[in-house]
Amino acid sequence: MMTTKKTVLITGANQGLGFETAKQLAELGYYVYMGSRDRSKGIAAQKKLNESGLSDVEFIEIDVTDINSIKSAKQELAAKTQQLDVLINNAGISGGSPQNMSTYEMENLRKVFETNFFGAVQTTQQFIDLLKESAAPRIVNVSSGLGSLQFSNSHDFAFYAYGCSKTALNAFTVSLAKEFRNTNFKINSVEPGYTATNLNQYQGTQTVEEAVGIIVKSATLGHDAPTGKFFWKEGEFAW
Known part of the structure; x- marks a missing residue:
């Protein structure tokens, strides 16, 4: 059934940041497509939100490392809605630890890039036509402070490949x-x-409820908002 609500697709939405983002955007009145590569986990995530009173959420199977899976998800979404208003590239993997670049296995490095980078690129490419049909399309790439060259150069972290x-x-x-x-x-x-989150074995210092504010804010930006920037809760983040 076609929906008149603003629509959002979130990859990796069956848990963690993706799940909480789905919850908060649904509460704001968006129709949310919860992307998950694992069908059973995706269905369970949708059911959990349905049971909390959020009916405008729907699981969609998508593995961002598999172009055929992405194309299939795009066809499924196109049959349900004429446009996509928001794409949130959230799916990601940590790649394990340690990640010293002098010794990190190339196979593992490729896996990290396949999900965290190539996955986001090819998902965006497949859904760009549906986004173009929106009057106010938004794309949010869920990154990390570890992706900031300036920040990482001044701190000592283990997740270098990530x-x-x-x-x-x-x-x-x-x-x-x-x-x-x-x-x-x-x-x-x-x-x-x-x-x-599961990404760091739940060692983080803030909850998902606290963390997704910047994701939701970037997904709901107004017409005069900036583009091509890197944000965190305190404002603009250094590249």
């Missing part, structure tokens, strides 16, 4: 924003902060 993938994602944000700078698109990267 950070490299997020640096690449930030570069994609800048490039895409420039490509669509004379349109109504708003395309930004966000740093949710060190959050307790």
Whole structure:
């Protein structure tokens, strides 16, 4: 059934930041498509939100590392809605630890980039036509402070390979924003902060409820808002 509400697709929405973002945007009146590569987990996530009183949420199977899965998800979404108003590229993996670049296995590095960078790029490419049908399209790339060259250079962290993938994602944000700078698109990267999620074995210092504020804010930007920027809860973040 076609919906008249603003629509949003969130990858990796079956848990963590993605799930909480789905919850908060649904509460704001968006129709939310909860992307998950695992069908059973995606259905369970949708059911959990349905049971909390949120009916305008729907699971959609999508593996961002599989182009055929992305194309299938795009076809499914196109049959349900004439446009996509918001795409949130949230799906990501940590790549394990330690990640010293002098010894990190190339196979693992490729896996990290396949999800965190190439996955976001090819998902965006497949859904861009539906986004163009929106009067106010928004793309939010969920990045990390570890993807900031300035920030990482002044701190000692272990997730170097992960950070490299997020640096690449930030570069994609800048490039895409420039490509669509004379349109109504708003395309930004966000740093949710060190959050307790499955990605870091729940070692983060803030809750998902606290962290997703910047994601939701970037997904709901107004016409005069900036594009091609990197934001966190305190404002603009250094590239």
